[in-house]
Structure formats: C-alpha cells, structure tokens
Amino acid sequence: MKAAQHATAARTRIWLDLASGSGADALRGALMGMGLIPQPLPLDPGPRRQALATLKEGALAFLDVSDPALHGPRPFSALVQALPEPAAAGRVMLSRSRSGHVSPADRAWAQNLGFADLLPDWLGGADCHALRDVVAWVARSTGLDVPAPHEWLPYTRLLSGSGDEKSAARAIVWGLTGEAPEACTARLATELDIADRRWRLHDYPRCFIGSHAVEHLMHRLRRPREEVLALGQALGELGLLVHVTQEHSFLDQDLYYRLAWSDALDRVDAAAVWRSAEQGLPEMSATRSHHGRDYADCFVGEEAVAWLAARHDLHRVDAWLALHRMAQWGWIEHVTRARPFIDGHFFYRWRGDAERAAA
Missing domain, CATH: 3.40.50.2300 (Response regulator)
Structure with a gap:
C-alpha cells in the first residue's frame, strides 16, 4: 500500500x-x-x-x-x-x-x-x-x-x-444453484406449476406440489433427490418456502407449498405496510382465551391478514406474506412462540408495544 x-x-x-x-x-x-x-x-x-x-x-x-x-x-x-x-x-x-x-x-x-x-x-x-x-x-x-x-x-x-444455521442454509442454496436464495426463489416463482388448489373443501391459493417441484429441480439442476430436498429445506430455513399450513418441512410428497415471494407485494411501499401494521395491529389486540388460558394484548392471524389485505388492496396471500416477513424480522410473534405466522385462528402479538413499554 x-x-x-x-x-x-x-x-x-x-x-x-x-x-x-x-x-x-x-x-x-x-x-x-x-x-x-x-x-x-x-x-x-x-x-x-x-x-x-x-x-x-x-x-x-x-x-x-x-x-x-x-x-x-x-x-x-x-x-x-x-x-x-x-x-x-x-x-x-x-x-x-x-x-x-x-x-x-x-x-x-x-x-x-x-x-x-x-x-x-x-x-x-x-x-x-x-x-x-x-x-x-x-x-x-x-x-x-x-x-x-x-x-x-x-x-x-x-x-x-x-458460520451459523442461517449462513449454512444460504451456502447450501449457493452451492446447489449458483444463485442467491432470493434469486433462486424468484426463478422458481416463474418455473413451478403454481396454481390455486383445493384439499378437503379448503382452498389453497398460489401453491405448488412438493413432489412435482422435486422432479423439476432434479431435471433442471441435474442433482440427486437428496440434494434437491436439502435445497428446499434450506429455502425453508430462510423463510422463502413454506408449507401452506406450516406443518411440514419440504418433502418429496404430494403436499402443498408456497414460495414466500411476490412481485406484487414488492411493488407496494414496505414502509407504508409496516406503518399500517404498527398502528392497526395494536388496535386489534385484546385479551383472548384458548383452552381456559388468557392471552393479553394479542390479535388473530387470519383477522390481521384480512384487515391488511383490505387496507392495501392486496391479495390475501400477499397480505399473509407481508405479515410473515414481519414475523421473520421479529416484529410479530406467536403468543407462546410455538408457531410461525399462519393465516388461521392463532394468536399473535405486535412486539413494538413491548419494546416501547420497556424503553
């Protein structure tokens, strides 16, 4: 020098x-x-x-x-x-x-x-x-x-x-695809057979079938099945690929999965969506009971999804994704920290209130 x-x-x-x-x-x-x-x-x-x-x-x-x-x-x-x-x-x-x-x-x-x-x-x-x-x-x-x-x-x-678990997951995606996990997910959004599907009288919009995705990736990447499964599970670790009810990791089975990726949502001002959540979710919060136990200051996941979709003219899946990302950031958490953010009758808290109270 x-x-x-x-x-x-x-x-x-x-x-x-x-x-x-x-x-x-x-x-x-x-x-x-x-x-x-x-x-x-x-x-x-x-x-x-x-x-x-x-x-x-x-x-x-x-x-x-x-x-x-x-x-x-x-x-x-x-x-x-x-x-x-x-x-x-x-x-x-x-x-x-x-x-x-x-x-x-x-x-x-x-x-x-x-x-x-x-x-x-x-x-x-x-x-x-x-x-x-x-x-x-x-x-x-x-x-x-x-x-x-x-x-x-x-x-x-x-x-x-x-490194750690998150960096290991990123390394797996890079090693198997040559792409960043975000770029890999955006590509999959254009390649997989993503459609609205139905199972036992319940509709699951914008999802794909796990076994079909495995076959597609094995063919495109020329990788064995176990490596493709590792790829899907790594994307899951990063919050980019989820089971539609978040009950399974990525498996080579006829299960429905969803990519946590949306061009439509990314065209919406993220700061505006965040401000809506900061203002609206505490207002939706109340003491709620489940199996005889009370949970203070919480809101219902499916109600928050419907509210955010209406407020920003979003498809319900995009509203879920916005809240899923907030949960990934740590702004939203399940009342017992046992579940990720699910569009269902589960109780969540907006962590901003706790942070302000502690400040």
Whole structure:
C-alpha cells in the first residue's frame, strides 16, 4: 500500500455492529486487508452516539439489524434517529444476516431512507460477490484505491468462521444453484406449476406440489433427490418456502407449498405496510382465551391478514406474506412462540408495544 493510501486508511474509522457468522468475520478480514482497523460499535447509548457522530467526519459503519432485541422493533427508523444527520445514513451499510431473506421491498425501503444498502449477508456466495461490492464501496467512500481481490481475500479466508444455521442454509442454496436464495426463489416463482388448489373443501391459493417441484429441480439442476430436498429445506430455513399450513418441512410428497415471494407485494411501499401494521395491529389486540388460558394484548392471524389485505388492496396471500416477513424480522410473534405466522385462528402479538413499554 502506498504511503498516502496507508495514511488515509490509518485515520479512517470503521465501526462494526455485527452478529457472528454469515460472513461477518470475512468482512473484518477484508477491511483489515485494506489497511483499515474495524472497531466494535459501542452498545451503551452515550458512547454509541459519540461513535456514530464520527460518520460526519468520514467514518463508516456496518450494522446487522437482524435482532430486534438489540435494534428495537423498527431498526431503520431507530437508526435514522440515532444518526448525527440524515446524510450520514449513506455511510452506513446494513445487513440482515441472521434472520432469513431480504426482499426487494426491504432493500428499497432501506435505500429510500438513505442507507448505502441492505444485504442478506456479507459474502454473496462462493465467489464473495457481495463482499467484493462492499470492498469497492468502502474504497470509494474513503478515497482509497479499489484493491484487487488477491490483496484482501487471504485475510477473509484466515478470519472466516464456521458460520451459523442461517449462513449454512444460504451456502447450501449457493452451492446447489449458483444463485442467491432470493434469486433462486424468484426463478422458481416463474418455473413451478403454481396454481390455486383445493384439499378437503379448503382452498389453497398460489401453491405448488412438493413432489412435482422435486422432479423439476432434479431435471433442471441435474442433482440427486437428496440434494434437491436439502435445497428446499434450506429455502425453508430462510423463510422463502413454506408449507401452506406450516406443518411440514419440504418433502418429496404430494403436499402443498408456497414460495414466500411476490412481485406484487414488492411493488407496494414496505414502509407504508409496516406503518399500517404498527398502528392497526395494536388496535386489534385484546385479551383472548384458548383452552381456559388468557392471552393479553394479542390479535388473530387470519383477522390481521384480512384487515391488511383490505387496507392495501392486496391479495390475501400477499397480505399473509407481508405479515410473515414481519414475523421473520421479529416484529410479530406467536403468543407462546410455538408457531410461525399462519393465516388461521392463532394468536399473535405486535412486539413494538413491548419494546416501547420497556424503553
């Protein structure tokens, strides 16, 4: 590294607030390979504000917003309020590396608020394409030359950890398809025989048959059955593929499944849908009873789906998907934390109220 470049790197502050796994260690390694020394972003409010204030002086920050316990129920708006000025959002790169997938609407929401980007993870597959883009962004943002991959990739290999369940699921999808899980799901939405189906007098819109999907993927990917099953189950781990009543993992059987992906929903302003839920779901909440037990401040899943569909002129499946994604973010939870979000007579809570009460 040239002397001028070394001096620039030495005076550039890099703040990290990252969950372990999902490429976080590789990101640290890449930054160190550029001569940058990342520091943990303080958790205590006072020092944290002081650290974020340095964004005005050229610092950069990398934050993982997966955990609502750390970032609150509304991570984007809370982060904007914590920044020293609105323009500082452009010096913050976000990731959601431990909470499933990132939809196009999620990403657009973050970018519309001024953040540099919202990534599903820091790596981007075996070729580290996301990390390459992050390295280029860091270089542009700090005035450094964009380094060649051979200058920083050895550091990522040295520091990369074994990852976690979510990163393992992403690695499976990348390894079997060569695509990001989000891109794989979008492709499947155009390839599979997705239709409205009926079983025992109950209608299941926009679903496909598990065994048919297995045969299709075996043929297209030229992969054995066990690997195709592993692919479907990995997509399930990421919240991208679900059984229509969420009672089964992905199986090679005549069961109905649904892709948690919708171009129609992603054309709707995600922030507007979130604001509707923040305002409306607490108003729908009340003490409800089941099998002799009372559950305070909860709403019924199927009622919330119908309400959100009517409010935003959505198909019922798209309204379910919006609430499913909120549950994936941790904004909605089942009253006993025993179920994912289901369009049925199950009780859920909006976590924002609890977070505000604790604040």
